[in-house]
Amino acid sequence: xxxxxxxxxxxxxxxxxxxxxxxxxxxxxxxxxxxxxxxxxxxxxxxxxxxxxxxxxxxxxxxxxxxxxxxxxxxxxxxxxxxxxxxxxxxxxxxxxxxxxxxxxxxxxxxxxxxxxxxxxxxxxxxxxxxxxxxxxxxxxxxxxxxxxxxxxxxxxxxxxxxxxxxxxxxxxxxxxxxxxxxxxxxxxxxxxxxxxxxxxxxxxxxxxxxxxxxxxxxxxxxxxxxxxxxxxxxxxxxxxxxxxxxxxxxxxxxxxxxxxxxxxxxxxxxxxxxxxxxxxxxxxxxxxxxxxxxxxxxxxxxxxxxxxxxxxxxxxxxxxxxxxxxxxxxxxxxxxxxxxxxxxxxxxxxxxxxxxxxxxxxxxxxxxxxxxxxxxxxxxxxxxxxxxxxxxxxxxxxxxxxxxxxxxxxxxxxxxxxxxxxxxxxxxxxxxxxxxxxxxxxxxxxxxxxxxxxxxxxxxxxxxxxxxxxxxxxxxxxxxxxxxxxxxxxxxxxxxxxxxxxxxxxxxxxxxxxxxxxxxxxxxxxxxxxxxxxxxx
Numbered sequence: 001x002x003x004x005x006x007x008x009x010x011x012x013x014x015x016x017x018x019x020x021x022x023x024x025x026x027x028x029x030x031x032x033x034x035x036x037x038x039x040x041x042x043x044x045x046x047x048x049x050x051x052x053x054x055x056x057x058x059x060x061x062x063x064x065x066x067x068x069x070x071x072x073x074x075x076x077x078x079x080x081x082x083x084x085x086x087x088x089x090x091x092x093x094x095x096x097x098x099x100x101x102x103x104x105x106x107x108x109x110x111x112x113x114x115x116x117x118x119x120x121x122x123x124x125x126x127x128x129x130x131x132x133x134x135x136x137x138x139x140x141x142x143x144x145x146x147x148x149x150x151x152x153x154x155x156x157x158x159x160x161x162x163x164x165x166x167x168x169x170x171x172x173x174x175x176x177x178x179x180x181x182x183x184x185x186x187x188x189x190x191x192x193x194x195x196x197x198x199x200x201x202x203x204x205x206x207x208x209x210x211x212x213x214x215x216x217x218x219x220x221x222x223x224x225x226x227x228x229x230x231x232x233x234x235x236x237x238x239x240x241x242x243x244x245x246x247x248x249x250x251x252x253x254x255x256x257x258x259x260x261x262x263x264x265x266x267x268x269x270x271x272x273x274x275x276x277x278x279x280x281x282x283x284x285x286x287x288x289x290x291x292x293x294x295x296x297x298x299x300x301x302x303x304x305x306x307x308x309x310x311x312x313x314x315x316x317x318x319x320x321x322x323x324x325x326x327x328x329x330x331x332x333x334x335x336x337x338x339x340x341x342x343x344x345x346x347x348x349x350x351x352x353x354x355x356x357x358x359x360x361x362x363x364x365x366x367x368x369x370x371x372x373x374x375x376x377x378x379x380x381x382x383x384x385x386x387x388x389x390x391x392x393x394x395x396x397x398x399x400x401x402x403x404x405x406x407x408x409x410x411x412x413x414x415x416x417x418x419x420x421x422x423x424x425x426x427x428x429x430x431x432x433x434x435x436x437x438x439x440x441x442x443x444x445x446x447x448x449x450x451x452x453x454x455x456x457x458x459x460x461x462x463x464x465x466x467x468x469x470x471x472x473x474x475x476x477x478x479x480x481x482x483x484x485x486x487x488x489x490x491x492x493x494x495x496x497x498x499x500x501x502x503x504x505x506x507x508x509x510x511x512x513x514x515x516x517x518x519x520x521x522x523x524x525x526x527x528x529x530x531x532x533x534x535x536x537x538x
Contacts, residue, residue, distance in 0.1 A: 046078035151318035162243035184225025209498035215511035258286035264294025336481030376494025424534030
């Protein structure tokens with residue numbers, strides 16, 4: 001490591017508020033790692049200059065081994081005594097074979113561990129870490145964990161890619177199309193061209209998502225890249241055998257490896273992380289959970305200091321043999337109240353029930369009956385504004401204009417007399433009718449300020465809503481304080497595009513549909529239509 005590199009690492013550690021480095025290190029690059037089918041994957045080995053290494057870390061992902069992965073997954077840990085292997089998965093950044101997202105990671109991960117055992121510097125045990133797709137590679141390995149695997153740190157990482165539903169019952173169009181576009185271009189040597197494309201990426205994805213038929217417009221965006229896209233779009237049923245190989249549920253049911261989970265309230269995989277925590281915790285597996293005020297994209301920027309410090313504590317305890325450093329299993333950030341520690345998730349809360357009333361009011365008591373209607377037109381779909389997106393335009397956003405659209409209906413409370421703290425997952429129940437059986441429902445809870453502007457707090461989506469009956473929608477978990485004087489708003493719409501695949505209102509397949517049919521939604525007001533908030537007194 002050069003003096004310049006050492007100075008850069010020192011500066012990075014100071015900015016991220018990390019404990020001081022303990023050793024220098026060297027990097028052995030472009031190591032071939034043989035797979036069972038004869039393909040070699042490429043890895044970089046960060047070797048600390050110490051006779052007493054803290055342990056070995058394995059990081060596997062498709063996004064390359066350069067910045068920022070080289071710093072945040074390689075240098076930071078090697079400088080604190082860990083041997084670190086950063087590997088490019090099959091078909092990416094010099095590794096052989098073809099990249100078929102998520103498909104080969106279980107076998108390739110197992111073969112990488114077999115190689116790891118033969119290395120003279122291997123410490124005998126190891127841990128895994130990484131975010132997003134790098135979380136999936138960990139779940140693939142945890143489906144049949146090797147005995148040397150002693151800990152994992154999974155940051156915003158999915159275990160189930162089926163659909164890709166990601167918890168809503170609808171295809172996450174914006175995220176999947178945008179991710180496919182990004183990955184298909186990331187190794188293009190024409191860096192300026194790639195940069196210019198990235199600056200326009202969200203606009204291009206939105207335009208492609210509005211195209212008809214969707215299969216053709218998406219392919220026009222992707223060009224020759226991302227050959228997997230059509231196959232995912234053409235298998236809408238989550239129980240289709242096509243998705244079997246893209247699930248790692250076995251890991252949640254059988255693995256005993258201690259796992260630290262790190263996520264954000266506005267991360268697209270939030271509900272999967274909470275399920276992962278719950279299922280491991282229920283079986284008595286050592287787990288930790290941290291949820292911050294972050295989006296998916298924040299995890300290597302705004303959230304990085306927290307992620308790195310908590311990861312180091314977890315690895316120190318479960319790999320390096322240090323005393324327990326985590327004061328409580330669960331740590332969450334509550335908007336308006338700061339960080340708090342909990343013994344478990346979800347916490348014990350009371351219920352605050354609010355009822356939509358005529359006049360677009362939201363109140364604590366059910367009043368007179370009535371009904372409201374709105375029409376969803378797939379030819380001009382209700383747009384996505386903020387929320388749990390992979391895109392930089394996600395997260396907490398001003399959604400004032402969304403509430404003013406004719407294809408949404410809103411109900412707003414009176415100003416709150418005191419602070420109201422919501423911790424957990426709100427639930428919306430709607431007495432709903434729609435004569436078109438091909439209809440969806442999008443619901444949102446927002447905070448309305450004294451000037452009338454509003455910002456999103458929690459969303460929910462239901463694909464294939466009932467023609468007639470009670471539609472129950474569990475919204476995103478949240479930690480949020482509505483301050484005294486603010487108001488709570490419930491918004492209901494027939495879609496949120498391009499976050500979710502628009503429902504054309506017909507039975508045509510999504511990839512080839514060209515016709516549209518509107519959906520007229522009726523919500524009957526009364527005791528059965530309500531919002532239930534999990535409220536904390538402290």
